[in-house]
Amino acid sequence: MRDAYHEELDSIGDGLVEMARLVGSAIGRATTAILDSDLKLAESVIEADQKVDELQHDLEARAIALLARQQPVATDLRIVVTSLRMSADLERSGDLAQHVAKLARLRYPERAIPQDLHATILEMGQLAQRLMAKAAEVIVTKDVDLAMQLEQDDDAMDSLHRTLFQHLMDDRWRHGIETAVDVTLLGRYYERYADHAVAVAKRVVYLVTGEHADELQPDIQPVVEGA
Numbered sequence: 001m002r003d004a005y006h007e008e009l010d011s012i013g014d015g016l017v018e019m020a021r022l023v024g025s026a027i028g029r030a031t032t033a034i035l036d037s038d039l040k041l042a043e044s045v046i047e048a049d050q051k052v053d054e055l056q057h058d059l060e061a062r063a064i065a066l067l068a069r070q071q072p073v074a075t076d077l078r079i080v081v082t083s084l085r086m087s088a089d090l091e092r093s094g095d096l097a098q099h100v101a102k103l104a105r106l107r108y109p110e111r112a113i114p115q116d117l118h119a120t121i122l123e124m125g126q127l128a129q130r131l132m133a134k135a136a137e138v139i140v141t142k143d144v145d146l147a148m149q150l151e152q153d154d155d156a157m158d159s160l161h162r163t164l165f166q167h168l169m170d171d172r173w174r175h176g177i178e179t180a181v182d183v184t185l186l187g188r189y190y191e192r193y194a195d196h197a198v199a200v201a202k203r204v205v206y207l208v209t210g211e212h213a214d215e216l217q218p219d220i221q222p223v224v225e226g227a
Contacts, residue, residue: 005066005070008062008066009066009076009079009080011062012059012062012063012066012079012080012083013079013083013139013140015055015058015059015062015087016059016083016086016087016090016139017136017139017140018055019052019055019056019059019087019090019091019094020090020132020133020135020136020139020200021133021136022048022051022052022055022094023052023090023093023094023097023132024129024132024133024136025129026045026048026049026052026094026097026098026101027093027096027097027100027125027128027129027132027190027193028125028126028129029041029044029045029097029101030042030045030097030098030100030101030104030125031100031121031122031124031125031126031128031129032125033045033100033101033104034100034101034103034104034111034112034113034121034186035111035113035118035121035122035125036111037104037107037108037109037110037111037112038104039104039105039108039109041101041104042101042102042104042105042108043101043105045097045098045100045101046098046101046102046105049094049095049097049098052090052091052094053091053094055087056087056088056090056091059083059084059087060084060087063080063083063084066080067080078206078207078210079207082203082204082206082207085203086139086199086200086203086204089196089197089199089200089203090196090200092192092196093132093193093196093197096189096190096192096193096196097189097193099185099189100125100186100189100190103182103185103186107182112179112182112186113182113183113186114175114179114183116167117164117167117183120160120163120164120167121186121190123160124157124160124161124187124190125190127153127156127157127160127190127194128157128190128193128194128197130153131150131153131154131157131193131194131197131198132193132197134146134149134150134153134197134201135150135197135198135200135201138150138200138201138204139200139204142204142207142208144204144205144208144209146201147201147202147204147205147213148201148205148213150197150198150201150202151198151201151202151213154194154195154197154198157190157191157194158191160187160190161187161188161190161191164183164184164186164187165184165187167183168180168183168184201213202214
C-alpha cells in the first residue's frame, strides 16, 4: 500500500516535469510565431495550451485524492502542497506563452514587433525557455544550488525588460501607439513567465529544505548563458 502511495507521489512529480517541458516548448514556439508572423505556429501554441490545463487538472485531482486518502504529514505533505503550487505556476506560464501567440495572431499578417526590437525579443524568448528548462531540471534533481541560481539568472530578463522600455521612451520611437502597447504587453509576458520559472525553483527549495529560498544565502553565480 505504501509503495503505491509513493508511486503516486512520484507520478505527480512526473506530471510537473511534463508541464514544465510543454510550457518551455510553448514559449519558444510562441516567440518564433511573433517574430516571423507565423499564424499556423501561433495557432498550434494556442491550441496546445489545453494539454497543459488538462495536466494541471489531473495533477490537482490526484493530489487532493492523496490528501483525502493518506492524510500525509511532514515531507510527504510538503510534496503534495508544494506540487499544487508549482502546477499553478506552470499553468500560468503556459497562459503567458499563449498570450504571446495570441498577439502574433492578432497582428497577422503584419509583424507585431519592429525590426529594431527583434534581437531583444528573441533573446527574451530564448532566456525564458532556458529558465524553464532549468526549472524542469530542478524538479527532477531536487538540486537546491541549481534552484537558487534561477533567481540570479532572472536578473538578465529584468535587464532585457528595461531595454524594451528604453526603446519605448526614446524620442526616436516612430512605430506608433499600437505597437508601443504590443511591445509593453510582450515585455510583461516574458518578465512574468520568468518569474514563474523562478517561483517553481523556489518551491523545490522549500520542498527539499523546509526553508524558503529567500532565507538561504548560497554562494553561487548565475550560469544561464548557454544552458
